[in-house]
Amino acid sequence: MLELQHIHKYYNPGTVNEMCLFDDFNLKIEDEQFVAVVGSNGSGKTSLLNLICGSIELDSGNVLIDGKDIGREKEYRRNQYIGRVFQNPAMGTCPSMTIAENMSLADNKGRLYGLKAGKNKARMNYYQESLRQLGLGLEDKMDVKVGVLSGGQRQAMALLMSTMTPIRFLILDEHTAALDPKTAQLIMELTDKIVREKKLTTIMVTHNLRYAVEYGDRLLMMHQGKAIIDAAGQEKKDMKIDTILEQFNQISIECGN
Secondary structure, eight states: OOEEEEEEEESSSSSSEEEEEEEEEEEOOOOEEEEEEOOTTTTSSSHHHHHTTTTSSSSSSEEEEEEHHHHTSOOHHHHTEEEEHHHHSSGSSSSTTTTHHHHHHTTTTTOOOSSSSSSSSGGGHHHHHHHHTTTSSGGGGSBGGGGGSHHHHHHHHHHHHHHHSSOOOEEEEEETTSHHHHHHHHHHHHHHHHHHTTTEEEEEEEEHHHHHHSSSSSEEOOOOOOEEEEEEEEHHHHHHHHHHHHHHHHHHTTTOO
């Protein structure tokens, strides 16, 4: 179980631009739960992911995994059991390296290379079989540099690479936002397949309300550092896009927009 307990986070403390984003925020996420997170800009969605991954520091509070506090653990250590896919496809792959080299890097995450070849020829068949499941023909382009691939191909690779080593948590930070509708749908279907097969606890931030409703088994709507909607189980299944839009409109009116 992942727990956030009594989280406080300020930006620009002690200045005229000081802003309190999280004030005694609490959240529990059960193992293997797939949580979709929506909310307006500045609501705390990405900051929530960053606090879990260790990309930004807590002011106070605890981040617990199975009761163990990781709130002060460095980001690179959390990466051993957390996979993350970003909005920008370029952030999950190395453009100047080939597909095979990228796959090898992901396959060896957390291990010491030493003075030996970066690519393990014995693993090439495994990489090709893994890529073949994407249905994008990448298994036949192992020596092609990733920088020449389309955004959708790179994002599919980033998703696959983030889950190659054993992880418990998958963090998806608007990972379809930069893609065209057809490619975004392909990536969402691939995401759902990987999450289910690997039994990953997943948190997906998205601005696509249809994806938030259709995928996952829990939905959070963030506003000013609080979860104003938290629907799981049958309540999540019954959730309609219009219900979320109505809440967005209400927030917009309250904010004077």
